[in-house]
Amino acid sequence: MNPRTLNQFLALTRTLHFGHASEACNISLSTLSRNIRQLEEELGVSLFERDNRSVVLSAKGLKFEIYARETLTNWNRIQRELLDTGDPLHGELSIYCSVTASQSILYDLLNRFRPNYPGIDIKLHTGDPEHAIPRALTGEEDISIAAYPGRLSRSLIFKPAIVSPLLFIAPAEQIDSDIPIKPPMNTSEWSRVPMIVSEGGILRTRTDSWFKAMHVTPRIYAQVAGNEAIVSMVSLGLGVGVVPKIVLDNSPMAERIRILQVKPELEAYDVGLFTLKKSLQNPLVAAFWGVL
Template identity: 65%
Template sequence: MNIRTLQHFLALAENLHFGRASDISNISISALSRNIRQLEDSLEVTLFNRDNRTVKLTEEGEKFLKYAREALSQWQIIQNELGESSDELRGEISLYCSVTASYSILFELLNRFRTDFPGIEIKLHTGDPEHAIARVLAGNEEISIAAHPRTLPKGVVFKPITVSPLVFIAPREQLNPEVPIMTPDSTIVWSSVPMVLSETGIARNRVDAWFRDMQIKPRIYAQVEGYEAIVSMVSLGLGIGVVPKIVLDNSPLAERIQILDVSPALDAFNIGSFTLKRNLKNPLVDAFWKVIQ
């Protein structure tokens, strides 16, 4: 086993597709398949279940995935320690954030980071920000960007980047007689309004608390994953939604949406970066962490 074999394993484990993994690894599909099979032979276990259509990690593969990530992280640390005579850090770190954060927050960060550390490669994965901390805890990524929850899991550290209000949004034009374009003026009206809300997460918890405090039983029209989907559904007149304002500011549908003046206001999102405290021992992670202002 060698570092390149671990890198090939990680490429396949993260993409679960031989074609994409071979492109990332810059080797042929047959060579990648051969390397994975040799790795499985040396470990005497099956790491992937694969057929003509799907590739999935086995239980043993999930265990080995944690080892592979930790081993590569330690390899990068010792590489940079042994090469301290060089002024340039080299290696790779992985990052997770929402699509909105990738161009509203990460764009500026990466511009500064690439200028200061051109030898460090960023692997970016995007998805629902509600998974951001879990992915760092699981070792899927070294760093993630999302809103600060009520409490942080043990071992996770946070660095603030920006604050975004959490706002109620409605369609700008009356597309559905059941969906008002003005702020509901009574609990009775609020109870009749179709709501489009996050399925889970920080925003949903705060909205649920708001309705409880107002003694309103909301009419839930849809529960969705991802704030961009909420904006889309509201723009179609399907209901009133709740999203961080930063999502609306960067949405191509912003002109079809209006922010409602709702009192009391929801607590704003404190958006920032998360990592495990132990990850900061990695000079590559520490370098990115210090770029955040």
């Protein structure tokens, strides 16, 4: 096995699509298929379960994925140590965050980071904040930016950046009589409000906990992935939502939104950086960590 093959294997675990993985690795589809097949032959197991329609990691593949990430981390570390001549840092740093975080927190961090470390290339992935911590935990990303969940794996470390309140938002103009322009006054009123909620993650947990404490069974109109999508649906007059203030501050639809001054307030987000504790031994990760 060599690092190139392991990188190709990990590309396939991310995409679960041979065509997309081959494009990401800049190799032909046939070369990727041959290399994965040879890897499986060396190991004596099937790493993927595949048919004409889908590719899925096998149970053995999930175990090997952990090994591959740890091996590449160690390989990159020893390369840097052997090649270290005291010159400025260079290499690639992978970061995962939501679009909102990239426009706010990451933007400020990169403005401070880039002048001091021009030799470090940033590989940025954006998506649902729910995936940020798992991607840091598995080593798929060097650093993730997300909200602190309250409890954290012992292998991860968190560094706070900002505190963002959670806000109830409604359309700026009342289109539906069930969608209030002022906070509902009682349980009965709340139960009639169509709610746009997150599919999962910390935001959904805190929203559900708030309604439970208020003894309200919410009327769920829609469940969406991503906080930006909640703002979009609320701006269209489809319901009331809950989003972090940082999302609303960076939304192009903020003018079409009304903030409801709801009491009691939801617990605010502590947003910051996550990485594996052992990753701080990586000079590139340590350099970015030190910027905050």
